[in-house]
Amino acid sequence: MPLKVEVVATDGQVWSGEASTVVLRTKSGEIGLLPGHAPLLASLSDGPIVIRPIEGTEIKAAAHGGFVIVDSNNVIVLAETAELASEVDVKRAQKAKDEAEKSGDKEALKRAESRLSIVVG
Numbered sequence: 001m002p003l004k005v006e007v008v009a010t011d012g013q014v015w016s017g018e019a020s021t022v023v024l025r026t027k028s029g030e031i032g033l034l035p036g037h038a039p040l041l042a043s044l045s046d047g048p049i050v051i052r053p054i055e056g057t058e059i060k061a062a063a064h065g066g067f068v069i070v071d072s073n074n075v076i077v078l079a080e081t082a083e084l085a086s087e088v089d090v091k092r093a094q095k096a097k098d099e100a101e102k103s104g105d106k107e108a109l110k111r112a113e114s115r116l117s118i119v120v121g
Contacts, residue, residue, distance in 0.1 A: 002018040014061060043067055083115060085118040096108065
């Protein structure tokens with residue numbers, strides 16, 4: 001039985017579908033979710049989410065803040081912000097990274113690096 005996955009940000013649904021695997025970062029470290037995973041509630045760390053759908057190619061998203069909930073093969077990612085790799089404006093993300101480095105804003109730098117990692121890395 002596949003995982004039913006929902007990735008939702010404060011401004012709306014980012015992705016929904018069935019997957020064989022989901023990999024994401026929590027405050028406790030990176031975790032991989034497979035069908036049959038034990039129930040879980042965890043805080044997300046800024047970073048990539050990798051979804052391997054039942055059909056189609058791997059999906060990457062950048063998530064910032066929020067939680068992941070796992071129960072009965074349902075995975076719900078509730079993020080403050082989330083963006084699919086296909087939606088990332090690389091020039092804008094690189095500019096945000098450069099500005100964050102200059103200003104010393106560590107949180108903005110983590111967000112920019114996360115966005116760039118799903119399109120470049």
